Amino acid sequence: MIRIALLGNSHLYSWKRAWDSLGRAFPGVELVFFAAQGRQLECCEPQGDRLVFKREDIARWIEVTSGGRRELVAADYDALCVVGLGCGVRAVTALYPRWRADSHQGDQGRFQLVSDACFQDTVVDRLNASPAMVLVGKLRQITDKVIWLAPTPAPSEIILTLDDLPEGIEIAAAASDAPSLRATYDEACRRLAAENLILLEQPRATLASPLLSKKEYGLRSWTTPDWVHLNDAYGKMVIREFLSRLQPSLDGQRAGDSSGRLLRIADPLLGAVRNTLLHMSIRRSPKS
Numbered sequence: 544m545i546r547i548a549l550l551g552n553s554h555l556y557s558w559k560r561a562w563d564s565l566g567r568a569f570p571g572v573e574l575v576f577f578a579a580q581g582r583q584l585e586c587c588e589p590q591g592d593r594l595v596f597k598r599e600d601i602a603r604w605i606e607v608t609s610g611g612r613r614e615l616v617a618a619d620y621d622a623l624c625v626v627g628l629g630c631g632v633r634a635v636t637a638l639y640p641r642w643r644a645d646s647h648q649g650d651q652g653r654f655q656l657v658s659d660a661c662f663q664d665t666v667v668d669r670l671n672a673s674p675a676m677v678l679v680g681k682l683r684q685i686t687d688k689v690i691w692l693a694p695t696p697a698p699s700e701i702i703l704t705l706d707d708l709p710e711g712i713e714i715a716a717a718a719s720d721a722p723s724l725r726a727t728y729d730e731a732c733r734r735l736a737a738e739n740l741i742l743l744e745q746p747r748a749t750l751a752s753p754l755l756s757k758k759e760y761g762l763r764s765w766t767t768p769d770w771v772h773l774n775d776a777y778g779k780m781v782i783r784e785f786l787s788r789l790q791p792s793l794d795g796q797r798a799g800d801s802s803g804r805l806l807r808i809a810d811p812l813l814g815a816v817r818n819t820l821l822h823m824s825i826r827r828s829p830k831s
Contacts, residue, residue, distance in 0.1 A: 545790060548620040550577045550584060550678060553772060554627030554695055557762070561778030569786065569793060577615055578608040582674045584628065589684035592617060617686035622789055624691035624743070625682075628675035630735075631695030632754055635666050635728045636715040644727075649718040666731040679740060691789075693743040693781060694732065699761035700751040702770035716754045725753035743788075746780050749773070 549555055555578045562574050577584075579601055586598040594615040596602040602613045617623065639647075643654045644662035657665075670676060675692060682690055702712060715724055729744075736742045751757040762772040786793040 544571055544573060545621050546573045546575065546619065547622045547624060547789075548575050548577060548615055549624050549626055550615070550628075550682075551626030551675075551693075552579065552581055552584070552628055557773050557775055557778035558626065558782060559778075560775035561782055564775070565779050565782060572786065572793070574782075575610065575612070575620070576608045577605055577612075579604055582629070584678055585674055587615075587678070587681060589681050590614075592685055594681060594685060617682070617688065620688075622691060623682055623686070623688060624693060624785065625675050625678050626693045627695045628678060629673040629695065630670050630675035630692065632697045632725070632728050633695070633712070634669040634673070634731070635724050636711045636754055638662070638665060638669075638711070639715040639718070639720070639724060640711045643720075644723075647720045647723060649714075649720045651714060651718070663727055663730060666727055667734050670731050670735055676735065687739065689739045689741060691741050691743050691785065692735065693785070694745065696745045696760075696773050696777065697750060697754055697756045699758055699770045699773065700755040701758045701761050701768050702755070705768065705770070712754070716752060721753045741788075743781065743785055746777075746784060749777055749780065 549558060555576055558574070559576055559578075566572070566574070583598075583601050583604075584596075586601050587594050587596050589595075594617075596605050596614065606613050639649075640652055641654050642662060642665070643649065643656055644659040645656065646659050675694070679690055679692065698712060703716065715721060718724075732742050732744070745756070749756055749760050756773060756777075760773045760777040762769045762774045
């Protein structure tokens with residue numbers, strides 16, 4: 544049995560929904576979800592050979608999502624993977640409206656011109672300061688095992704249909720510099736990678752443009768459009784890629800995915816109880 548600990552925020556939702564149907568194709572793999580909202584995992588601290596959650600409310604929540612665990616003991620897992628937690632392409636899109644590198648061609652708005660090296664280093668610094676990398680640092684203190692990092696996926700292209708766009712995304716996504724910005728982000732991610740930190744990149748097939756995800760991978764919402772989270776189709780692609788890289792012998796296992804139809808039928812319920820599902824559905828399902 545290969546046991547994998549996944550630590551993250553609501554971006555683990557697509558992984559959990561995907562694993563509910565995909566898991567039966569991998570009977571020798573167990574995924575354990577240590578999930579909490581937003582930046583709440585910042586309350587965890589290394590203690591000896593384990594990670595403990597100092598806030599009682601978060602510890603209780605971890606107990607729900609992980610199937611009864613209130614702390615993470617590194618020795619219990621064959622692999623550790625950090626998902627989301629503020630490490631993503633918005634590290635570069637948020638800079639672009641006010642800062643441009645010498646090589647950038649866009650001249651829209653008011654901005655400060657800086658060198659390419661300065662712009663690149665700033666993106667690296669922003670990623671290093673993310674809760675994801677802070678968590679990686681804490682894991683480093685309890686284990687020397689390889690740690691995987693799955694950054695927050697790019698926002699869904701549906702964001703361009705909204706009246707009130709988050710600052711920076713519209714300008715960056717529409718700019719002629721979008722490919723350059725993507726290259727800067729990719730280079731920053733490569734600099735994060737080390738001998739015992741492996742980057743699990745967003746599959747290129749899920750990108751509509753250098754900075755946005757295809758709308759078919761967006762999480763369906765029947766109320767306010769959700770441009771932040773992606774769906775179980777995306778989760779399946781990422782999990783398959785992750786497992787094939789972690790253990791090449793797992794590559795190509797595609798059976799046991801029949802419950803996906805039932806999950807899609809239930810999608811209207813997601814819109815009606817959006818918050819409840821994001822909070823309650825990330826929990827370990829018993830192996831069948």
